[in-house]
Amino acid sequence: MAGEREGDRRSRERLGPPAARGAVGAGQEMTTDATLERALEALDREFGATVVRLQQMVAIDSTTGTEGEVQAWARHRMEQLGLEVEEVQLEESVLAAHPSAVVVPWSGKGRPNVVGRWRGAAAGRSLILNAHVDVVPPGPLESWTAHPFRPVIRGERLYGRGAADMKGGWVAIWAALRALRAAGFEPAGDLIFMSVVEEEAGGTHGTLACLLAGIRADAMIITEPLWTHLVVGHPxxxxxxxxxxxxxxxxxxxxxxxxxxxxxxxxxxxxxxxxxxxxxxxxxxxxxxxxxxxxxxxxxxxxxxxxxxxxxxxxxxxxxxxxxxxxxxxxxxxxxxxxxxxxxxxxxxxxxxxxxxxxxxxxxxxGRPWLQDPAHPLVEMMEEAARAERGAPVPLAADTAGLDARFAGELGIPCVVYGPRGGNEHGADEWVDLNSVRSLARTLVRAAHRWCGNAGQPAETKEEGS
Amino acid sequence: MAGEREGDRRSRERLGPPAARGAVGAGQEMTTDATLERALEALDREFGATVVRLQQMVAIDSTTGTEGEVQAWARHRMEQLGLEVEEVQLEESVLAAHPSAVVVPWSGKGRPNVVGRWRGAAAGRSLILNAHVDVVPPGPLESWTAHPFRPVIRGERLYGRGAADMKGGWVAIWAALRALRAAGFEPAGDLIFMSVVEEEAGGTHGTLACLLAGIRADAMIITEPLWTHLVVGHPxxxxxxxxxxxxxxxxxxxxxxxxxxxxxxxxxxxxxxxxxxxxxxxxxxxxxxxxxxxxxxxxxxxxxxxxxxxxxxxxxxxxxxxxxxxxxxxxxxxxxxxxxxxxxxxxxxxxxxxxxxxxxxxxxxxGRPWLQDPAHPLVEMMEEAARAERGAPVPLAADTAGLDARFAGELGIPCVVYGPRGGNEHGADEWVDLNSVRSLARTLVRAAHRWCGNAGQPAETKEEGS
The missing domain is CATH 3.30.70.360 (Alpha-Beta Plaits)
Known part of the structure; x- marks a missing residue:
């Protein structure tokens, strides 16, 4: 989330006190599409498996620069979902020459981006769901209540480094795709899971490399932990x-x-x-x-x-x-x-x-400023999806720090950032609200269903191993 | 010299440009005492061996905290001079409790002070000749013309870490004692060579430990590289x-x-x-x-x-x-x-x-201020010895930074600081003027002869291995 802090170990305190962030699990509007309905049901029914995935992912130390292990895990997850998976990285010289590149001490070697494509069955709109897998260093272990890479659930919260920023958002994408698959959804346009490295250090080997490598779509959603607003800009x-x-x-x-x-x-x-x-x-x-x-x-x-x-x-x-x-x-x-x-x-x-x-x-x-036209159909679609899920409008806002979204903006790809409720990102005892992860996953189900369109016929729910 | 800088790697620039420091080798007054005359002759004749000793000593890295090796070398030198040698160190708890102690990250273990005593043959005045063996870190090697621990002689100068601060002064003491021995001198009072550690970090395990251990005398001379003046105070x-x-x-x-x-x-x-x-x-x-x-x-x-x-x-x-x-x-x-x-x-x-x-x-x-009464016989004696050697008065002054001399002052031991001409102490390309080392050694011969008195009869010059 918002990089700029690869070396920092203190809380960003950016999201303000929890009380200010709105309630989780507000009323949910009924859907009418049967496939969508089945997907939402599957998601709720299988949410226990989603929490297990989040625990597994947080347990892998993926501090920026060392994302190889977590990306191998991510690749396996995508393959189990039946996606067409490819590892994406660019030549260092190509990246270094790009005007938006940030100089970092790592190469892309051994830490690829992992892109899973659910190929569209018709001429629908394509959508990238983007999440970064890297986390900032945990800082002094003694300031953590539990070990940062041994996730602990207390009440509705899962604690651990990266729980909110942004493995919670990553797992929500996984859960949404899995539920859509289980419901027999067939996207009319490509649905692309973009699992990227290095966001915390500027995103050069991550989202920038993917987009420059030609992994593009008609829209992108990034599931950074921004819960109170739909984010459409940053300075x-x-x-x-x-x-x-x-x-x-x-x-x-x-x-x-x-x-x-x-x-x-x-x-x-x-x-x-x-x-x-x-x-x-x-x-x-x-x-x-x-x-x-x-x-x-x-x-x-x-x-x-x-x-x-x-x-x-x-x-x-x-x-x-x-x-x-x-x-x-x-x-x-x-x-x-x-x-x-x-x-x-x-x-x-x-x-x-x-x-x-x-x-x-x-x-x-x-990083250059980013400002998404709020009148774009993507924004309107996300406003509808979030309102349907939360039972109340989720207002637009700009973030106050840089996001990978700027790379989408620079290439003319419409983008919105929206994610789970979390706290202590970049600090000790980072946490994510599991209800908000579920709410986000449901919102993504709605968004993908609406944006890409359903090319297939209603089908029986078919569980698959994962 | 003047510690306070154990971590610093830049030149102190304290002594000003070389041109300001006075000429070396001014006219030398004739002496009348035959033993003294022989000692001065022996010193000049054997000065080549003194330079070799200085080269050997500078070649031993004795950065503060790691003085063990150079002190073993020092002990061997003192034994060859026929001194009664003892290693002196105090309990950590005793030192730590002393109000003048400076906290350092090292213990005294493995880095003793080495004290060589030439026992007085009669009831003459005793004299400590004090030099520290530790040096400050050399800093970046690339800023040195030659390796800091591979001494090089160019013209009248010997270059290397510690050449001036203060292995030049240490070797001058060694040369003076050797020449006095060769001349058949028999001190009437104890003549004590105090080779100490840790001056650069405050002197707690060094001069302070020695004095607290009871190694005391009627006067002390420290041969820090202060050439333009006889130093009798510091802030x-x-x-x-x-x-x-x-x-x-x-x-x-x-x-x-x-x-x-x-x-x-x-x-x-x-x-x-x-x-x-x-x-x-x-x-x-x-x-x-x-x-x-x-x-x-x-x-x-x-x-x-x-x-x-x-x-x-x-x-x-x-x-x-x-x-x-x-x-x-x-x-x-x-x-x-x-x-x-x-x-x-x-x-x-x-x-x-x-x-x-x-x-x-x-x-x-x-460190507390130190101020030696300029009217004390020690100061007058040193003024005479320096004038006799330099051919002109060497004025008194106070130094601007702390010295081990303050420990002598606190215990009521009269003390003067005087030493060779050097430059770039604590910086790269530290050097000492070899003529000034010889001049200092000759001054120490005069001072020891005058202060302790000669209890023996004139004797033939007797060379000894070293």
Whole structure:
């Protein structure tokens, strides 16, 4: 979910307190199509098997960069569903040359994407159901109540690293396809299960590689754990580094040196001022709907500062790492220029920095904004499917951090992000609400049935081994 | 030399450019005592062997904490000189309880101090010649012209880690004792070669342990590479840490967090202001004589700041590490109180820090000021010996960083620090001027002869294996 945090081990606290996220299991509208009805029944009846699959999947450590084992497991699951399965990866050189690529320390070797295709029987619309299998590192084990890779169920919640982000969403796709198969559904258009790697580190070897390899469709649904809203946009996000050089000296003659730490103070203050200024200047209502986002659509965060290396040395270097987000409509180049101008203005006011200007570098995460036209039939279909399942409208919103959805947007593939209710993603004691996983799976059954269309005749329910 | 830097790998640049350090090998006053004359001649004649010893010693990596091998070598050298040798170390609990102890990650096990005693033949004054054998880490090998532990001689300089700090001074002691022995000198008081560990990390297991173990004398000379002046004082030095707590949040909802980095800015500025204020308020002329020290007797250096751990997270913590120095006459408690008051005042002006006050901790290096009475006979004797050797007065000064000399001061043992000319101590391409090593050794011959007195009769020069 929303990458940008491959090294972080704290809770994102992004979804706000559980109370704010809406109730699970609201009233369910009756369906009229017999196949759909059977699929929903099969899904409910077999939900125990779905929970077992989720337990199995969470038990496989699939920290970004090490997704090989979980993808072998995923491939086996897809084959048991009778899908046409292929492993997808691209040449490193092709990926590296792509303007949306994020540089990561891993190659795609040994960690393919796994794509399972349920070939459409007629000329219906095709649909990709996308979920990433990688998880962020669990962080210190002592902060977990139970072991992060030994999932535990307490009440309606399953706890473990990746339970919400996003193995819950992955298993919901699996359960939906299995139920549709059991109900005798025959999609009129291709129904594609896209199990991807590396989302947490930017998605270059994952969703981007799949789409560039030609795995495309008329629409895509990503089941990230976004439960309160149907997500149809997110900001552009850039990471940057500011390097400030001083002149080192022993602390005993510190007055002979120039402290890079003290010189960094006006730069820090200038960037904090730019954050306030941009926060006031740039608003888009859609971006302030998710819990905790009210009043602020964009942020400039100074995430780290490292200055000096020893108490008795005048710091010779200070390095600031930051993240800036921007709304659809802003140009990446203009955003960069604003940051660089703020740093240059601060430097211009310092005699030392005027002669030794700080360097701004743009590296690490880099993702363009994504905004899905809310009037697209995919969005309307998902609104209907979610309302049918939840018994109340699920409003649209934009997320506040980057998602793989931007790759779909860049290639003109309509996309919506919607998933189970979870908590502590990227933190200790991550959990997913199992009722919401079931609700999501039922919503996906409705969505696939509606979007692709049923080309077949009603058939007897046929269970299959899995 | 002056510890405080066990982890640092940059040049201290403390001694200023070589040109400022005075010429080597100035005219030498004639001596009248025949034994002294023979000793000086022996020293000059055998100086080639001294250089070989220095090469051997520099070739042994004796980074602080790993001094076992070089001390075994040192013990062998002392035994060959015919000294009574003992290995000295104290119980950890005894050291830890001492108010001057600095906490280090090593025990004294396997890295003893080596003390060689040339027992006095009469009731003369005793003298300790002290040198530490540990060196700071060499830092990145690629910044060295040659390998730091494969000494190279170019012109008058020997290059290698520890060449100046302070194996040059150690070998000068060895050469002086050897020459005195060869000349038939019989000290009237004990002449003690104290080869110590851990000076670079505070001297707790080194000089402090030796003195507490009862190895004491009427005077001590430490041959740290301080060539331009006879050093008779240094400031008190304290390390401290300021911990500022914020409230972490994902950068996507950064306005929900409180940045420990931004909150640290007023604390940094308050401490920088305290530095300027103390720099103006506290002056002692003796402390502003060494190259580069003019105008500043005391410093408050903010050596490091570490804030946050990921670009897209609001920093939840910022930690500042600093060093403050103070002059003899100031109380350690008062200095601490000044720092704590400055931090508290800055915190008081911030709504967040008022409720979450930063914590100031005093840890790491901690050494009291040292000031040797310049009128003491030891100082006068050393002034005479150095002038006799250099042909011009060598002025007194205080060093700007802590030395093992403070332990002598605390126990009432008169002490002077004087040593060879060197450069790049703690940096790459550290070097020592071999002429200055010879000059130092000759000065030590004069000093030991004068201080301890010669109890024996003139004797024939008798070479011995070494």
């Amino acid at each position: 552009g996000v850039l990471y940057f580094t500011v390097r400030i050089i001083g002149r080192t000296a022993h602390a005993a003659v510190a007055h002979q040196g120039v402290s890079a730490l003290l010189e960094s103070v006006p730069v820090v203050e200038a960037l904090a001022a730019l954050d306030r200024q941009r926060g006031e200047a740039h608003h888009m209502e859609l971006f302030e709907r998710l819990p905790g986002t009210a009043g602020r659509s964009v942020h400039l965060n100074l995430g780290t500062l490292r200055a000096g290396d020893w108490p008795s040395t005048v710091p010779g270097e200070a390095v600031i790492e930051g993240r800036i987000s921007y709304l659809p409509g802003e140009k990446e180049e203009a955003v960069r220029a604003e940051v660089e101008a703020a740093v240059a203005a601060a430097a211009g006011a310092s005699p030392w920095l005027s002669r030794h200007p700080p360097k701004v570098e743009w590296s690490g995460w880099r | 008190g030095v304290l390390y401290f840490t300021v911990r500022i707590i914020g409230r972490t949040a994902h950068a996507a909802v950064a306005h929900q967090g409180v940045s420990a980095l931004l909150e640290s800015v007023p604390v940094v500025e308050a401490l920088a202001a305290l530095d300027r204020q103390r720099g103006e308020a506290h002056h002692m002329e003796l402390f502003e004589r060494l190259p580069g020290t003019a105008g500043r007797s005391v410093h408050l250096n903010l050596g490091t700041l570490r804030a946050g751990d990921w670009p897209s997270t609001v920093p939840g913590e910022a930690v500042i590490e600093g060093r403050i120095s103070y002059l003899p006459g100031e109380k350690e408690e008062a200095v601490r109180a000044e720092v704590e008051a400055a931090v508290a005042a800055a915190a008081g002006a911030s709504p967040w820090l008022s409720r979450h006050p930063p914590k100031v901790e005093w840890s790491g290096w901690r």
